Amino acid sequence: MGVFLARRGATFLLTLLVVTGVVFVVMTVLPGDPALVILGLDATPEARAALRAELGLDRPALVRYLDWMAGVVRFDLGMSMSWRVPVSELVVERLPVTVPLALGAMLLTTLTALTLGVFAASRHGRPGDWAVMMLSQLGIAVPAFWLAMLLVVLFAVNLGLLPAGGFPGWSDPWAALRSLVLPVTALTLVQAAVLTRVTRSAVLEVMRQDFVQTARAKGLGQGAVLRRHVLPNALIPIVTIVGMQFASLVTGTIVIENVFFLPGLGRLIFQAIANRDLYTVQGLVLLFAAATVAVNFLVDVAYAWIDPRLTERLR
Amino acid sequence: MRWNILLVAALSLGLGLGAAEARTTLTIGIQQEPPVLDPTLDATAAIAVITAHNVFEKLVSVAEDGSIVPALAHRFEVSDDGLRYVFHLHDDVVFHDGAPFDASNVVFSFERAMDTSGANPQRQSFAFVEKVEALDPLTVQITLSRPDAFFLFNMAQAQASIFSPETVATNATRPVGTGPYRFVAWSRGDRLTLERFEGHRDAGDVAIERVTFRFIADPTAAVAALLAGEIDAFPGMPAPEALARLERDPRFDVVVGTTEGEVILAFNHGRPPLDDLRVRRAISHALDRQAIIDGAYYGYGEPIGSFFPPHHRAYVDLTGLYPHDPARARALLAEAGVEELRLSLRVPTFPYARRSAEIVQAQLAEVGIRVALETVEWGYWISEIFGNRNYDMTIIAHTSPNDLGNFARGPEYYWAFHDPAFDALWERVREATDPAEMDRLLQRAQRFVAAEAVHGFLFQLPQLGVYRQGLTGYRVSSPVIFAPLGELAWE
Numbered sequence: 001m002g003v004f005l006a007r008r009g010a011t012f013l014l015t016l017l018v019v020t021g022v023v024f025v026v027m028t029v030l031p032g033d034p035a036l037v038i039l040g041l042d043a044t045p046e047a048r049a050a051l052r053a054e055l056g057l058d059r060p061a062l063v064r065y066l067d068w069m070a071g072v073v074r075f076d077l078g079m080s081m082s083w084r085v086p087v088s089e090l091v092v093e094r095l096p097v098t099v100p101l102a103l104g105a106m107l108l109t110t111l112t113a114l115t116l117g118v119f120a121a122s123r124h125g126r127p128g129d130w131a132v133m134m135l136s137q138l139g140i141a142v143p144a145f146w147l148a149m150l151l152v153v154l155f156a157v158n159l160g161l162l163p164a165g166g167f168p169g170w171s172d173p174w175a176a177l178r179s180l181v182l183p184v185t186a187l188t189l190v191q192a193a194v195l196t197r198v199t200r201s202a203v204l205e206v207m208r209q210d211f212v213q214t215a216r217a218k219g220l221g222q223g224a225v226l227r228r229h230v231l232p233n234a235l236i237p238i239v240t241i242v243g244m245q246f247a248s249l250v251t252g253t254i255v256i257e258n259v260f261f262l263p264g265l266g267r268l269i270f271q272a273i274a275n276r277d278l279y280t281v282q283g284l285v286l287l288f289a290a291a292t293v294a295v296n297f298l299v300d301v302a303y304a305w306i307d308p309r310l311t312e313r314l315r
Numbered sequence: 316m317r318w319n320i321l322l323v324a325a326l327s328l329g330l331g332l333g334a335a336e337a338r339t340t341l342t343i344g345i346q347q348e349p350p351v352l353d354p355t356l357d358a359t360a361a362i363a364v365i366t367a368h369n370v371f372e373k374l375v376s377v378a379e380d381g382s383i384v385p386a387l388a389h390r391f392e393v394s395d396d397g398l399r400y401v402f403h404l405h406d407d408v409v410f411h412d413g414a415p416f417d418a419s420n421v422v423f424s425f426e427r428a429m430d431t432s433g434a435n436p437q438r439q440s441f442a443f444v445e446k447v448e449a450l451d452p453l454t455v456q457i458t459l460s461r462p463d464a465f466f467l468f469n470m471a472q473a474q475a476s477i478f479s480p481e482t483v484a485t486n487a488t489r490p491v492g493t494g495p496y497r498f499v500a501w502s503r504g505d506r507l508t509l510e511r512f513e514g515h516r517d518a519g520d521v522a523i524e525r526v527t528f529r530f531i532a533d534p535t536a537a538v539a540a541l542l543a544g545e546i547d548a549f550p551g552m553p554a555p556e557a558l559a560r561l562e563r564d565p566r567f568d569v570v571v572g573t574t575e576g577e578v579i580l581a582f583n584h585g586r587p588p589l590d591d592l593r594v595r596r597a598i599s600h601a602l603d604r605q606a607i608i609d610g611a612y613y614g615y616g617e618p619i620g621s622f623f624p625p626h627h628r629a630y631v632d633l634t635g636l637y638p639h640d641p642a643r644a645r646a647l648l649a650e651a652g653v654e655e656l657r658l659s660l661r662v663p664t665f666p667y668a669r670r671s672a673e674i675v676q677a678q679l680a681e682v683g684i685r686v687a688l689e690t691v692e693w694g695y696w697i698s699e700i701f702g703n704r705n706y707d708m709t710i711i712a713h714t715s716p717n718d719l720g721n722f723a724r725g726p727e728y729y730w731a732f733h734d735p736a737f738d739a740l741w742e743r744v745r746e747a748t749d750p751a752e753m754d755r756l757l758q759r760a761q762r763f764v765a766a767e768a769v770h771g772f773l774f775q776l777p778q779l780g781v782y783r784q785g786l787t788g789y790r791v792s793s794p795v796i797f798a799p800l801g802e803l804a805w806e
Binding site for chain 2: 030031032033035036037038039040041042043044046047048050051054082083084085090093094149152153156157160163164165166167169258259260261262263264267268271273274275276
C-alpha cells in the first residue's frame with residue numbers, strides 16, 4: 001500500500017505540473033492583453049504600459065511562470081490582476097457555494113441512480129423498466145442549462161416557491177439551502193440519467209451470472225439477492241462512472257452557476273478567462289485538477305474496498 | 316403534511332420579506348460586475364454606474380439633459396480666457412468614515428489621477444490641467460494649459476471622484492467617499508449593498524434607504540429574476556427579445572431611451588480598398604439600417620447617419636445621406652474598379668454585434684461583397700482588432716460621451732483614419748467656449764464624418780430599462796454612464 005500511495009502521489013504532482021504548464025502556455029499564447037481589458041478603449045499607451053509594469057506583465061513569460069510556481073509551493077496563488085486581491089481570497093469566498101453544489105449534486109445523483117437503476121433492472125422488460133429507461137433517455141437528451149431554465153420558470157416565476165437565483169450566504173442557512181435546491185436538482189437530473197442506465201445494465205449483467213442463479217436456487221428472496229450478491233458485484237462500473245462524472249460536474253457548475261447567477265467557482269473561472277486574469281485562471285485550474293485527481297484516487301480506494309483482489313494487483 | 320408546512324413556510328418567507336421592505340429599499344439588477352470599485356483603476360462601466368455620484372462625489376455633476384450641475388462645489392467661476400476655474404466647496408461635507416473634507420482632498424485626488432506613472436484609464440481627462448491649488452480650505456483653483464470645452468463635463472465623471480488620502484488605498488474593495496450612499500457590503504459575484512449616508516448634506520432628500528445591486532450576467536436569468544419579483548429594476552436590460560413580454564406585464568414599466576453608444580460598422584482605413592471613399596459609400600448604400608435594428612435589437616434603437624447621440628441638442632439627422640440602394644452601391648464599386656471584393660468582419664460576442672453582423676453580411680452579399688464573418692471573444696477583440704488593427708471591418712458600440720474626437724486620434728487608432736482637416740476642426744471644438752459656436756462646430760464634425768463615410772453608421776444603442784411600477788426618478792436616456800440613486804423614490 002505504501003508503494004501504491006507513493007506512486008499515486010508522484011502521478012498527482014506530475015499531473016498538476018503538466019496542467020499548470022499547459023494552461024500557462026495557452027493563456028500566454030491566446031491573444032488578449034489583461035492591461036487592455038482592464039483599461040478599456042480610452043486609455044493612453046502610457047497608462048497601459050504603467051499597468052503592465054504594475055502587473056508584472058513586462059517580464060518574460062518563463063520568469064512569470066517560475067515565480068508563480070515558487071509561490072504555489074508556499075501555498076501562495078498570487079494576486080488577481082483584475083480583482084486586485086489574492087487569488088486564494090477569491091477562491092475561498094466561492095467555496096461555500098460550489099462545494100455544497102457539487103457534493104450535493106453528486107450525492108443526490110448517486111442515490112437517485114442507484115435506486116432507479118436497481119429498480120429498473122429488477123423489473124427488466126416490464127413497464128417499470130420502460131418508464132425508467134424513457135425518463136433517463138429524456139434526461140440525457142436535455143441540456144442542463146435548458147432544464148435549469150424550465151425549473152426556474154416553474155418553481156420561481158410561476159409558483160414562487162424558490163428563488164430564481166443568487167446566493168444569500170450561509171449566515172441564513174435556510175435561505176442558502178433554498179437557493180441551492182434548483183441548481184442541485186438541475187445538475188442531478190442530467191447526471192443521474194446517465195448513471196441510472198449504467199447501474200441498470202451493470203446490475204442486469206451480474207444478475208445473469210451463475211452465482212446469482214445459485215443464490216436464488218438456495219431460496220433467497222429477490223431483495224436479499226440484490227443486496228447481498230448483485231449490488232456489491234455491480235459496483236465497480238458504477239463507481240468508475242461516478243468518478244468520471246465528477247469532471248463533467250466541474251464544467252456543469254460553470255453553466256449552472258451562470259443560469260442561477262450563483263457566485264461560485266465556475267462563474268469565477270468564466271469571468272477570469274474573459275478578463276485574461278492569468279493567475280486566477282491558473283489557481284482555479286490547479287484547484288479543479290487537484291479535485292479531479294483526488295476523486296480518482298478515492299475511486300481507486302473504493303475499488304480496493306469493493307474488491308480486495310484489486311489491491312493485490314495495485315501493490 | 317410536513318411538506319405542506321414547509322411550503323407555507325417557504326411562501327411566507329418569500330412574500331413576507333418583499334412586502335415589509337417595499338418602500339425604502341430597492342434591488343437593482345445589473346449585467347456587468349465591477350472587478351474593483353475604484354474608478355481610477357479600471358474602465359469597467361459598472362464601476363461608474365454603482366459608485367460615481369452615489370458613493371463618491373465630484374466637484375460637479377451632469378443632469379439628465381446634459382447640463383452641468385453643482386455637486387461638491389456649490390458654485391464655480393471660469394475666467395474669460397477659459398484657462399482658470401475656481402470651485403467654491405460646500406463647508407458641511409464629511410467622508411463616510413468621518414474624515415473631514417476640504418480643498419486638500421481635491422488637490423490630492425486630482426494629482427493622483429494625473430500622475431503620469433499611474434495606470435488611470437481616463438487620465439486624458441486631465442490632459443490640459445496644469446495646476447490644481449487650494450486657495451483656501453473651501454476654494455480650489457484649476458489652471459489649464461489651453462481652453463478645454465469638455466473640462467467641466469470631464470470633472471463630473473467617475474474619474475474625477477474625490478477621495479480621502481487615508482482610505483484611497485482600499486477603495487478598490489471598500490470604497491469610502493462623500494456621496495449620499497455609503498458602501499455596506501460586497502459579496503463578489505452576487506450582490507453589492509449601499510445604504511443612505513445620514514451625514515450627507517442632502518440626506519433629507521434621499522428617499523431610498525438601502526440599495527442592493529445584484530449581478531446577473533445571463534439575459535434569461537435577468538428576465539426570470541424580474542418576473543419572480545427578486546429585483547425591482549433592471550436599468551440596462553440585456554434582452555430586447557423579452558421586452559414585449561415585460562411590457563404586457565402590469566407590474567412593470569418598460570422604458571426605452573438612448574445611450575451614448577453609437578453602433579458602427581467600423582472600417583480599417585489602413586486596408587485597401589476601404590481607404591477609397593467610393594467603396595465606403597458603396598457599403599453605406601448597401602446597408603439597410605431599419606432591417607438591422609429590427610433583426611439585431613427587435614426594433615428598438617434609433618438609426619444614425621453619423622457618430623453622435625440623437626438625444627444631444629447639437630444632433631443632426633444624417634440618416635438620409637446614403638439611402639439603402641443596392642444598385643447605387645454596385646455602381647460605386649464598379650466606378651472604383653473593385654471586383655470580387657472579399658472582406659473580413661470580425662465582431663465581439665455581444666448579441667447586438669453578432670446579430671447585426673449576420674444581417675450586414677447578407678446585405679453586403681446583395682451588392683457582390685463577400686464577407687467572411689468571425690465572432691471573437693472580447694479579450695481577443697480588444698487585443699487583435701483594437702490593439703493590432705488585424706481586421707477589415709468590425710461592429711462595435713462606442714459608449715463614451717463626447718467621443719466624436721476619436722476621429723482625430725490619428726492613424727495609430729484602430730480605425731487607421733487620419734484627416735488633417737478633421738483634426739483642425741476638432742481642435743476648434745475642444746477650444747470653443749461659446750455654447751452656440753460649440754454646437755455649430757459639433758454639427759460640422761458630424762457632417763464631416765458622414766460625408767467621408769468613415770464608417771457604416773448603424774444605430775444608437777437603446778437604453779432599455781425595466782422598472783417596477785411605482786418607482787420614480789430614473790433616467791430614460793442619459794448623457795453619462797452613472798445613474799444617481801438619490802433621485803429615485805417609491806410613489
